[in-house]
Amino acid sequence: MELLLTYDVSTVTPEGRNRLRKVAKLCEGYGMRVQKSVFEIVCTDSELLTLLDAIKRIIADQEDSIRIYKVPKGSFRAVKTLGTAKPLPHDDALIM
């Protein structure tokens, strides 16, 4: 399935920056970091459970916000972009 994960964390503190770095590293194992705190993820149901479990162990429950949206197949390619953003080729990346 395809998921969009957004992570709101204060990067004013070194702790916040560290958590963002760790979550980014995790998410990059399943997809791509398309903005500083936005990740396009491709995974199975069971991989999602593993990912959620790992994320829960990193984030600060009372401070950070994670939102995960299930999106239809093809959404990453169909994204509308402005500024420096560009659609990123997941399939090619996975083949490489």
Add this chain to the structure above:
Amino acid sequence: MELLLTYDVSTVTPEGRNRLRKVAKLCEGYGMRVQKSVFEIVCTDSELLTLLDAIKRIIADQEDSIRIYKVPKGSFRAVKTLGTAKPLPHDDALIM
């Protein structure tokens, strides 16, 4: 239609913070700010054109990144959340 708009902008500079504030104000006219730079938007095709046009006039083309994902109806309610994040009631908000 329902859209997820994510805005990557450096908030280190006052100019960046100002652009984020302006984009947030615009987006809040069509939906809700659910994270610092993530907006759940409900709009028509023509409203989207108006919104995009207004955003283009605010953002710094060479620095900022805007991504807009079309999501299926009901996605905002079905969002999976961790930490302080919660699904937000768009319908109720619109009725009020």
